[in-house]
Each structure stands twice: as structure tokens, then as C-alpha cells.
Amino acid sequence: MKKLFKINIAILACLAWVNPTFGQTQEFDVKGLKVIYKNVPKEIISARLFIQGGTANYSMEQSGIEDFALQLAVSGGTKNMSKLEFSTAAEQMSTTVAAGTNYDYGQINMRCVKQNWDASWNLFVDAIMNPAFEEQQYGLLKDQLIATAKQNDADPDQSLVQAAMANVFEGKNYEKNPNGTVESLSSLSLEDLKSYYNSTVGKERSFLVVVGDIDVDDLKKKVAASLAKLPKGTMPSEEERNMLGEVTNKINDRDIATNYIAGVLSAPTLASEDGTAMMIAMSILSERYFLELRSKRSLSYAPYSYYDNGKVTNPYNWIYISTTDPKQSIQVMVDEISKLKKDGFEEKELVNKKQKYLTQFYMGQETLSSQSQSLGSNELKGGWKMSENFTERVNAVTLEDINRVIDKYTDVISWTYLGKADMVSEEDFLQPNKVPDDVKLNSKN
Amino acid sequence: MKPIKLLTLGLVFAVAPLTAQQKLPDNFFLEKLDNGLEVLTIEDNTVPLATVEITVRNGGYTESPEYDGLSHLYEHMFFKANKDLPSQEAFLERTKELGIVWNGTTSGERVNYFLTLSNLKLQEGMEFMNSAIRYPLFDEQEMKNENPVVDGEFQRAESNPVFFLFQDSDRRMWGDLYSRKNVIGDHDVILTATTEKMKIVQGKYYHPNNSILVVAGDVDHNDVLAKAKAVFGDWKPSDFDPFEKYPIPEFEPLKASDYFITENENAKTPIALIRYHGPDTRNDIPATYAADVFSFILSQRSSKLQQNLIETGLAMNVNVGYGTNKYVGPIHIFMVPNPEKIPEAFEALEAEVAQWDSDDYFTDEQLETAKNMLAIQDAYSKEKTSQFIHTVTYWWSSASIDYYTNYVENLNKVTRDDIKNYVQKYIKNKPNVTGLLVSPAMKEAMELNSLQAYLKK
Numbered sequence: 082m083k084k085l086f087k088i089n090i091a092i093l094a095c096l097a098w099v100n101p102t103f104g105q106t107q108e109f110d111v112k113g114l115k116v117i118y119k120n121v122p123k124e125i126i127s128a129r130l131f132i133q134g135g136t137a138n139y140s141m142e143q144s145g146i147e148d149f150a151l152q153l154a155v156s157g158g159t160k161n162m163s164k165l166e167f168s169t170a171a172e173q174m175s176t177t178v179a180a181g182t183n184y185d186y187g188q189i190n191m192r193c194v195k196q197n198w199d200a201s202w203n204l205f206v207d208a209i210m211n212p213a214f215e216e217q218q219y220g221l222l223k224d225q226l227i228a229t230a231k232q233n234d235a236d237p238d239q240s241l242v243q244a245a246m247a248n249v250f251e252g253k254n255y256e257k258n259p260n261g262t263v264e265s266l267s268s269l270s271l272e273d274l275k276s277y278y279n280s281t282v283g284k285e286r287s288f289l290v291v292v293g294d295i296d297v298d299d300l301k302k303k304v305a306a307s308l309a310k311l312p313k314g315t316m317p318s319e320e321e322r323n324m325l326g327e328v329t330n331k332i333n334d335r336d337i338a339t340n341y342i343a344g345v346l347s348a349p350t351l352a353s354e355d356g357t358a359m360m361i362a363m364s365i366l367s368e369r370y371f372l373e374l375r376s377k378r379s380l381s382y383a384p385y386s387y388y389d390n391g392k393v394t395n396p397y398n399w400i401y402i403s404t405t406d407p408k409q410s411i412q413v414m415v416d417e418i419s420k421l422k423k424d425g426f427e428e429k430e431l432v433n434k435k436q437k438y439l440t441q442f443y444m445g446q447e448t449l450s451s452q453s454q455s456l457g458s459n460e461l462k463g464g465w466k467m468s469e470n471f472t473e474r475v476n477a478v479t480l481e482d483i484n485r486v487i488d489k490y491t492d493v494i495s496w497t498y499l500g501k502a503d504m505v506s507e508e509d510f511l512q513p514n515k516v517p518d519d520v521k522l523n524s525k526n
Numbered sequence: 527m528k529p530i531k532l533l534t535l536g537l538v539f540a541v542a543p544l545t546a547q548q549k550l551p552d553n554f555f556l557e558k559l560d561n562g563l564e565v566l567t568i569e570d571n572t573v574p575l576a577t578v579e580i581t582v583r584n585g586g587y588t589e590s591p592e593y594d595g596l597s598h599l600y601e602h603m604f605f606k607a608n609k610d611l612p613s614q615e616a617f618l619e620r621t622k623e624l625g626i627v628w629n630g631t632t633s634g635e636r637v638n639y640f641l642t643l644s645n646l647k648l649q650e651g652m653e654f655m656n657s658a659i660r661y662p663l664f665d666e667q668e669m670k671n672e673n674p675v676v677d678g679e680f681q682r683a684e685s686n687p688v689f690f691l692f693q694d695s696d697r698r699m700w701g702d703l704y705s706r707k708n709v710i711g712d713h714d715v716i717l718t719a720t721t722e723k724m725k726i727v728q729g730k731y732y733h734p735n736n737s738i739l740v741v742a743g744d745v746d747h748n749d750v751l752a753k754a755k756a757v758f759g760d761w762k763p764s765d766f767d768p769f770e771k772y773p774i775p776e777f778e779p780l781k782a783s784d785y786f787i788t789e790n791e792n793a794k795t796p797i798a799l800i801r802y803h804g805p806d807t808r809n810d811i812p813a814t815y816a817a818d819v820f821s822f823i824l825s826q827r828s829s830k831l832q833q834n835l836i837e838t839g840l841a842m843n844v845n846v847g848y849g850t851n852k853y854v855g856p857i858h859i860f861m862v863p864n865p866e867k868i869p870e871a872f873e874a875l876e877a878e879v880a881q882w883d884s885d886d887y888f889t890d891e892q893l894e895t896a897k898n899m900l901a902i903q904d905a906y907s908k909e910k911t912s913q914f915i916h917t918v919t920y921w922w923s924s925a926s927i928d929y930y931t932n933y934v935e936n937l938n939k940v941t942r943d944d945i946k947n948y949v950q951k952y953i954k955n956k957p958n959v960t961g962l963l964v965s966p967a968m969k970e971a972m973e974l975n976s977l978q979a980y981l982k983k
Contacts, residue, residue, distance in 0.1 A: 125909060168827035173895050175902030194902060221839055228842035228862050231794035237685045337792065338684035368622070376614045379671045382678035403682050436625030440643055443573040444627065447910040 106456065106469060111301055112309035115288035117456055117465050118300060126198055126293030127453040128205060129190040130308065133286040133461065134317030136184050136254040137394070139277065143269065145261015147187045147281070149226060150274040151180035155189055157218035160211040164218060167204065176201040178208050182259045185393040186461060187281075192450055198295060206307035212278065219271040227266050237403075237499055240333075241341040245497035248331040249345045253323050255395055283314015288460060292453040322395050330496045330510045339403050340500025342411065346398040347490045351390040352463025357474045358482035359490065361438070362421075363388040363398055365430045366487070369417050374402065380410045393461045398490060407498065407505045418491050419514040425484035438475045488516065550931055555747035561763040562735025565754045566918070566927065567747035570911040576648045576743040577912045579640035580659050581919035584731040586634040586709040587774050587853050593727070595711010598632040599676050599719050600727050604639055605630065606668045609661035614668060617658075624650055631916075632709055635852055636923035642912045645744045652741075652757045659732070660761055664721040673717050680710050687790035688797060691963040695799050698784045698959040699856065703777055706853070730772055733764040738922050742915045777854045779803055780957035785977040793965040795842075797862055798872070800960045804848050804857040804952050807925040812940075814925075815933075816948035817848035817857065819940045822896035823888045830887060831878050840864055840871040852924045857952060868962075868972070872981050883949040885942070893942065901934045 106119040132147075139146045155178050158164035171178055176193040178201075189209055193201035233239040243258055250256045258265070289308060291300060325347040349355035367386045374384040386400040400418075404410040445451050452468075459468040467474070496510040550556060555567040585597050605628070606614045621628055621641070628641040639659065643651045683689045693708075700707045739758060741750045780803055805813035824831045824846045835841040843862040849855045859879075863871035881887050908914050921930035962977050974980050 123909075125906065165828055169891075169895075172826050172828075172899060173891075175899045175906075192906070194905065221837065224839060224864065225836075225842045228795050228865075232688075232797075232862070235687050235792050235794040237682075335792065339678060339681035341685075368618070372615065372618060375675055376618070376671065379674040379678075382675050382682060403678065403685075405678070405681065430622075433622035433625070436644075437622065437627065438625075440575065440625045440627050443575050444642060444912055446573050447912060449909070 106465065107297070108465070109301070111304040113284045113313060114304060114309050114311065116300070116304055117288065117290045117460060118297060119290075119292045119452060119456060120294060120297075121292055121449055121452065122294045123449060124195045124294070125192065125449050126195055126201075126291070126295060127190070127192050127449040128202070128289065128291045128293075129188050129453050129457050130209060130287055130289050131457045131461065132187045132189075132282055133185070134281065135182060135186050136257040136259060137317040137320060138281055139257070141257055142265060143273065143277075144257040144265040145226070145230075145259065146265075146269055146273060146277050148180075148182040148260050149222070149266065149269055150278045150281075151182060151187050151189060152226070153214060153219060153222050153274060154212035154278065155180045155208045157215060157222065158213040159207045160213055161207055164213070164215075167208070170200070171204055174201060176204060178204055183391070184255055184259055184395075186458075188457070190450075190453075195294060198293070202303055206303075209282065210307055210310065214271060214275050214278070216271060219274065223266060223269070226261060227263050230261055230263050230266060233260065237335070237337055237341050240335075241343055241497065241499045244331060244333050244499060245343045245345055245495075248329055248497045249325060249397070249495045250323060250395070251329070253395070254320050255323075255392065279312070281314070283312045284309070285314045285316050287311065287314075288457070290453045290457040290460070290465075292449045292456070320394065325397060325495065326493055328493055328495055328510075328512065330507060331498065332502050332505060332507075333497070333499045334502035335499055337500060339405050340407050340498065340504060341403050342401065342407055342500075343497045344400040344414065344494040345497070346400070346494050347492075348388055348390070348396045348398045349486070349490065350393075350396055350462070352467065355482075355486045355489070356390065358478045359388045359398070359486045360390065361431065361434055361475065361478055362426070362483040362487040364438075365426055365434050365483070366400075366417065366421065368430075368434075369421075370400070370402075370414065373417055374404075374410060374413055378409070378413065380404050380406055380413065384410070384414070390462060391458065393458075400494070407500070408509050411496070411509055411511055415494070415511040415513055418487075418494075421484075422488045422491060422513055422516045426480060426487070428480050431478070431480050431483060435475055435478075439472060442471050442475075550927075554927075554931065555751075556927060557751055559734065559755060559759055561759065561761055562733070563754070563758055563761060564738040564922075565751055565758075566738060566740045566922075567745060567750040568740065568742035568911065568915065568918070569745060569747060570742060571744045572911065574645050574744050575642055575912065576645040576651060576741060576745050577640060577642040577915050578648070578651045578655050579638055579740045579742075579915050579919060580655055580737055581636055581638040581740070581923060582731055582737045583635070583768070583923055584637045584727070584736075585632055585923075587706045588727075588731065588768075588772070589705050589708075589711075591705045591712070592715060593723065594705035594708055595676070595680075595716045596719055596723055596727055597637055598709060598711060599672065599716055600724055601630045601632045601637050601639070602672050602676055603662055603664055603669065603724055604658050606672065607663040607665045608657045609663065610657040612663075613665075620654060624654065626651070626654070627912075633920075634707055634709055636920060638916060638919050640912075640915065642743075648741070648745060648750070649753055649757075652753050655739075656757045656761075659737075662724075662728070664724045666721055669719065669721055669724070673719055676711075677713060677716050680713065680716065683710055685792075687788075687793040687963060690790050691788045691797060691799050691961055694786050694788045695801055695959050695961050698786060698961075699780070699801055699803070700777060703775055706774065706777075730768050733768075734758065734761040735763040736768055738919060740915050740919060742911045774853055777803065780959065783957045784959045785981075786959070786961045787969065787974060787977050788961055788963045789966055789969055790963060791965055793963050793968070795862060796865055796868060796968060797860070797963040798868075798961070799963075800859040800861075800875075800958055802857040802953055802956055802958045804855045805948070806854050807850060807852050807929065810951075811925075811929070812944055813948045813951065814848070814850050814855065815936050816940050816944040817855075817952075818850075818900060819893070819896045819937055820882075820945045820948060821847050822899050823892050823945075826892055826895060826899075829892060830881070834874055834878060835861070835871065838874070840867050840874050844875070850921075850924055865968070869981060869983070879954060883946045883954055893940075893945075897937050897940070900937050904934055 174197040191205040370384040381404045384402040455468040553569040630639040
């Protein structure tokens with residue numbers, strides 16, 4: 082590792098700014114493993130191995146097992162390198178090899194400077210192919226993850242998300258907490274983790290995304306000599322979607338300075354004809370919330386709404402507020418939706434929103450890590466090309482589209498409340514007014 | 527490429543001689559308008575965007591108790607009515623028309639406002655910024671509306687128990703000058719704030735000669751400078767230096783170590799926080815570099831600290847850091863101890879701190895790795911220009927532009943002796959403030975009445 086040790090500061094000085102970021106993306110197969118590679122002429126490289134399934138891969142009792150197994154793989158040493166040797170090698174190059182998981186997929190990712198690409202790649206694949214899964218490291222990580230789960234529970238925003246998911250998706254995959262609970266993490270054995278890892282990390286349900294400036298043939302050779310040797314494995318089982326058509330409200334009592342409220346509504350998948358329109362509609366609703374709830378009524382610092390298409394298999398719409406006046410806040414949030422169902426959006430809102438999405442799209446292209454994440458997550462949502470034709474999709478959306486979807490997916494809101502329980506009651510959790518079809522026709526044409 | 531110009535403010539002057547002859551990176555272009563407004567362009571053609579930021583030397587450090595939190599409230603009022611946009615609705619509408627992504631932040635020694643938009647609309651973006659920074663109306667009704675919003679942000683912070691640990695620590699760290707480090711402020715001060723107070727803040731600090739305009743992205747520096755002159759050139763400067771006219775009082779050094787318990791029923795696991803008064807960029811720049819390198823040594827998995835606290839299972843997480851400030855940067859040790867081994871974790875930590883100035887506490891390899899890590903982290907941060915711009919203005923406020931542009935080079939000069947001096951001057955055997963966050967149930971189970979007595983026991 083010594084030869085890698087001295088980083089050329091002159092190269093670092095111009096790492097990020099001299100070249101445009103847009104490049105060519107291609108997809109190819111290396112012995113059964115799908116690879117998506119985007120050439121961007123920068124001095125940084127980002128690689129991610131996506132593993133499909135997430136919460137579909139394990140039972141409720143095993144909540145957190147994927148996170149635990151992947152974290153242990155990247156931080157607990159390999160069969161070739163002790164934990165210390167591995168971390169020292171990575172730190173000397175400032176290469177990060179990390180893992181993460183969410184509701185629909187897990188991933189192991191790596192970021193390095195191009196100068197250290199070969200050595201960093203070796204660390205990345207060694208962690209994936211040869212994790213040590215050693216007893217002592219398992220014990221240490223378990224205690225750390227339990228401590229993290231406790232801290233997350235003390236954070237009201239994280240606690241609210243978990244409570245809302247458990248409320249709305251009861252009995253479904255999304256009820257499981259991807260980071261695990263104190264109870265589930267405590268019950269997971271090292272054998273459980275090994276078994277999970279070996280049965281899940283396979284070529285069928287995985288794919289690799291690399292963004293950077295490297296030789297494609299060299300990449301193919303590297304993959305053939307390493308990740309292509311993963312077992313074939315299987316695809317995760319599919320679950321029938323929960324279209325969230327029934328109201329389920331939940332009050333969680335916690336004595337805190339303000340109250341946190343989330344409403345969950347149905348939504349289309351991103352790749353469907355309603356997907357992009359839904360994203361725009363909820364984003365405009367969010368701007369209306371800012372104006373009505375924050376600017377005009379001072380009810381909250383943080384009201385917003387968005388279409389959570391990051392939940393790949395069961396996307397939903399999410400409306401949110403933290404407030405000391407929950408009754409009035411819910412009333413306004415619901416009134417705004419009712420108003421849209423009846424009168425629709427204004428053309429100007431759509432035109433402006435498209436302009437803002439263009440800004441946000443380019444901001445998302447600034448780093449190679451965000452580009453590789455976008456390519457991979459879109460691959461799961463319907464194909465990586467959706468990442469690249471984002472602006473075309475946005476530009477194609479019409480006023481009729483956003484009026485249609487805001488009406489179609491907002492009939493039912495399931496509310497979850499975290500805060501002082503005596504400040505709300507069941508009847509405060511309102512629902513939008515449904516609009517008869519003949520009225521819709523009159524008001525939206 | 528131009529040599530950096532010396533800043534005129536006396537406070538910054540003290541740091542200038544160290545780096546006065548240094549040069550800026552090739553894509554940095556720094557000028558100063560006749561009214562004292564510094565204009566920095568950072569060219570980066572990665573994406574066709576421009577980010578426009580104005581940073582003002584304002585923030586918590588300028589606040590006496592009756593103004594505690596008002597730098598932050600002022601920041602909120604920036605996004606409201608001004609002479610060209612008569613209401614917040616009109617303001618928001620204009621951001622939508624221009625496709626602007628915008629925000630502002632307030633911290634101890636900086637308030638910044640920034641917007642990102644298409645580089646083709648740079649002119650409109652600069653005019654928009656000009657209207658907001660120079661001509662806020664502080665409409666009485668909008669003020670009344672905004673006070674509870676800012677208070678709502680405060681309440682969100684208070685809903686996380688860790689907030690109280692830091693607040694309790696701050697009160698002990700800064701004593702009578704607590705408001706100077708308490709950015710979030712005081713509920714009563716926020717809720718009773720008036721337009722008159724906003725105008726006082728404006729009159730003291732919101733002047734071109736106390737501000738910097740930074741434009742970053744796919745832009746040309748000559749074009750930026752021309753536009754800056756046209757748009758901001760008639761912004762009238764103040765005839766005083768706010769930090770001479772309204773000097774920031776000096777923080778009293780801690781006289782003795784102080785221990786406290788933060789009890790909060792929503793705490794789920796014990797968390798420890800130990801803090802010291804550290805160096806600052808007015809008085810001890812070499813120590814600020816040593817502090818950053820040393821923090822990165824301690825973060826390495828191979829470090830003795832991580833090996834003896836984390837790998838032994840005594841703690842779940844331990845992190846040491848230093849916040850670079852112009853007025854006493856705090857040094858912190860944040861530790862999540864194993865709930866079953868809290869005294870042992872503290873004892874082991876104390877044993878580590880006692881060795882921090884010994885010759886064999888870290889290896890040459892760890893020292894070099896820390897420097898490389900800092901250099902590469904800096905390079906990674908430059909990848910996202912729309913955020914990197916905030917890093918640059920942070921350094922402008924709390925040190926100087928050339929403090930930052932020479933940062934990596936100066937880190938590379940840090941020696942073992944520099945680190946030893948830093949530890950001996952600021953940490954080892956120095957008074958500190960030590961706190962522990964627990965729930966009432968944990969407190970009872972631990973029979974915890976005095977933290978100091980508990981740790982001695």
C-alpha cells in the first residue's frame with residue numbers, strides 16, 4: 082500500500098471542475114452479472130452493487146438483517162485482510178467502502194479517486210466476495226447497531242416514519258424496519274447473517290453501476306475475475322401492492338416540544354403513465370403547503386408533501402408537518418387537497434415547476450456518487466434510462482396529467498401522529514372531499 | 527489568476543501575513559468593488575447552473591442576550607417582502623418563475639443566503655439577490671407571522687434529547703456570553719422581536735464592506751464581475767467596521783472542570799459530551815491545522831482511541847472534533863458509551879487523553895494518512911459546486927479565503943510537535959465541561975446524582 086500513500090495534491094486541486102459531467106452510459110453483461118457503466122471524464126469514481134429485495138428478503142422477526150449483514154461485510158474484515166488491514170488500506174487512499182439498505186434494495190458502494198482505482202476496486206470486491214463474518218466483530222457491530230436503533234427511536238422524525246410505515250403497511254413488507262429494532266437485532270445470530278448474505282448476494286438479484294473515467298475492457302476483466310463469480314442466486318418474491326384504500330389512523334403519545342404528523346396516500350409507480358405527473362403534482366402541492374401553512378398561517382416551520390417513488394415496489398404519497406396546532410394544520414392540509422381535486426392546478430404552476438426540476442436535475446448530476454445512485458435506483462424503478470431522460474419526461478407532462486393524478490390518488494389519507502396525545506382525537510384526522518365526475522369535468526376543462 | 531487582496535477589516539488583518547503571498551486556485555477569481563464588497567467567482571462548467579451566494583459576517587457571536595436568535599430571524603426575513611417584491615407570496619412566485627432552488631443558514635459566525643438557477647439566468651438571479659439583501663421591508667405583519675415559524679424550528683430541535691445535552695454544555699462552556707454561541711436563540715426574544723430590532727441588525731452588519739458575493743458554476747468571471755458592479759456597485763458601504771464599533775467580547779477561559787447531567791425522558795441510550803475551549807483563527811492558526819489533523823488521526827480505525835474504546839466494546843461510537851472559529855473554537859469528544867460500562871468507558875477515555883501528547887501515541891503512517899484523508903475529502907467536497915460554495919464562505923467568515931485556499935498545503939506542514947503543542951495547550955489537564963444525557967429511568971438505575979462522583983466511584 083505504501084506506493085499509494087502520497088496523494089498528488091496538484092491532481093487533487095483540479096479534480097472536480099475542469100470537465101463537463103455528461104457522458105455515455107452503456108449496459109453489458111459479464112457472465113450473468115448486469116453492469117451499467119457511465120463514462121464521465123472526472124478524477125473520481127463511484128461504484129455500487131445493488132442487491133434487490135430489501136424487506137422482501139426477510140421476515141418481520143429478522144428486521145434489520147440485511148443492514149447488519151452488509152455492514153458486517155464491509156466493516157468486519159475479509160478472509161484475506163483483517164478488519165484493521167482493510168480499514169487502514171482504505172483510509173490511506175481515502176477510499177470509502179460502505180453499505181446501506183432500505184425498503185427495496187441493499188447496496189455495497191465504493192468511492193475513490195481515479196489514481197487509486199485498481200487498489201480500491203480490489204478492496205470493494207474483496208469485501209463483497211470474501212467477508213470474514215467473524216464472531217468478535219459480529220458482537221461489536223451488534224451492540225453498535227442496537228445503540229443506533231435506540232438513538233433513531235429518540236429522533237422524532239425517524240420515529241414518525243417508522244410508526245407511519247407500521248401503521249399503513251401492517252402485515253406487508255414495508256412494515257419491517259430496514260435498520261432493525263432493538264428486539265430484532267438482539268435476536269440475529271452470526272449464522273443468520275452468513276446464511277442471509279450467501280442466499281441473497283447473487284447475480285440474479287444484483288447489478289453493478291460504475292460511473293467514472295475508466296477503460297471499459299479493463300472493467301469487464303475486473304468484473305469477470307471477481308463479482309461474476311458470485312453465485313447465481315434467485316430473484317426476490319413479489320408482493321401484491323397495497324393501494325392504501327383504507328383509512329388507518331394512529332396516535333403515538335410522546336411528550337415533546339412540537340407534534341409530528343404524517344399522512345400517507347396511494348400513488349402510482351414511477352414508470353407508469355401517471356408516475357412523472359404524480360411527482361410534479363405533489364411537488365406543487367408542497368409549494369402550496371409552504372405558502373398556506375407556513376407563510377400565511379404560521380402553523381409550521383416544516384410542512385411539505387412529496388411522492389415517495391424511492392419506495393420502488395409500493396410507492397406512496399406523503400404529506401407532513403410539525404406543529405403545535407395539529408387540528409388546524411390537518412384542516413388546512415386536507416383543504417388544499419380538496420381544492421385541487423375540485424379546481425385543479427394552474428398552468429403557470431406547471432410551467433414554473435418544470436423550470437425548477439431542471440435546476441434540481443442538474444444539481445443531482447454534480448457528483449458521480451449521485452449519478453450512480455440515480456442510475457441504480459432508476460434501474461429498479463423501470464430502467465436506468467429513466468435517469469437520463471428525466472427532463473424529457475418532465476417536459477411531456479401536461480396540466481391535464483397533473484390534475485388527473487392529484488384527484489385519482491388522494492381520496493384516502495391514513496394519518497400517523499407523534500406528539501402530545503391529548504392535543505388530537507380521531508375525528509381530527511380529516512379526509513379530502515371527493516368530487517363527482519360531472520363537477521370534475523366542468524371545473525378542469 | 528490574481529494574488530489575493532488583503533482584507534481591510536482589522537480582525538482579519540491578524541491572519542493575513544501568514545498567507546498574504548499565496549495564490550488562489552486557477553478557477554478562483556477574487557475582486558473587491560469600490561464599496562468594499564468582495565466578489566469571488568468559482569468557475570466550474572460541470573453542469574449549466576450558477577449558484578449565487580451572499581455571506582455576511584453576522585450570526586450568534588454578534589448577539590447580546592436581548593438579541594439572542596435574531597440573526598436567525600433576520601435570515602428568515604430575507605425571504606420575505608422587499609422593495610421589488612411586495613410580499614412573501616410575490617417573493618416565492620419569483621423563485622418559481624426563475625426555477626430557483628434557494629435557502630439560507632445562520633451559524634455562530636456566518637449568515638449566508640444562496641440560490642441556484644440556470645446559468646442563462648444569472649443576471650436575474652443577481653438582481654433577485656440584490657433586492658432581498660439590500661431592500662428588505664420588514665413588514666410588521668410578516669414579522670408577526672414569521673416569529674412562530676422560527677420558534678417552530680426551535681421546537682423541532684427541542685424534540686430531540688441530544689439538543690438539550692448540547693445546550694446544557696453550551697451554558698457551562700460560555701457562561702455569561704452564552705448568547706454569543708447560542709444560534710437558535712431564546713424563545714421570548716424570538717417571539718417578541720420587532721421590526722426595529724431587525725433594522726438595528728441591518729444597520730450594524732448588512733453592508734457591502736462586511737459581505738462577500740460568491741458566484742459559482744458555469745459562468746465567466748469577467749461577466750460575473752461586470753454584472754456584480756452593475757447590480758451591487760451602488761450599495762452604500764458603512765463608514766465603520768462593525769467589529770470595531772461593536773466588538774465581540776472575549777470568552778473567559780474555563781476556570782475549572784464542570785460536570786453535569788442532562789435528564790430527558792425521551793433519551794433512549796446514554797450519550798456523553800466532553801468539550802474544551804480550543805484555538806481560534808485570530809490567535810493561533812497553527813493549532814487550528816493541528817487540531818484538524820489530530821481529529822483525523824483519532825478517527826482512523828487503527829488509532830489507539832478507536833482500538834481501546836470501540837474494539838473493546840466500551841463504547842459504540844467515539845468522535846473527536848474541532849470547530850474552526852474566529853472566537854474560541856470548541857473541541858469536542860462525543861461518545862456513546864456501552865450502557866453497561868459507562869464508568870469503564872470514561873476511565874478508558876481519560877487514559878487515552880492522558881497519552882495524547884506522548885511520542886508514540888500515533889504512528890508516522892497515521893499522521894500521513896490523516897493529511898491525505900483531509901486532502902481527498904477536500905477534493906470530494908469540490909465535486910458539488912452548489913455546496914462547496916458554502917465551505918468557502920464558511921472559511922471567509924471564520925478565517926479568510928486564503929486560510930482555505932492554502933488549507934491542504936498547511937495541513938501537510940503539521941508536525942508531531944504541532945500536535946503535541948495543541949494537545950498540551952488546549953486539552954491535556956485543561957478544564958473541560960463534561961456532560962451525560964440519560965433518561966430518568968437510567969439515572970435511577972445508575973444511582974446517578976453527581977456525574978463527577980459517579981465517575982470517581
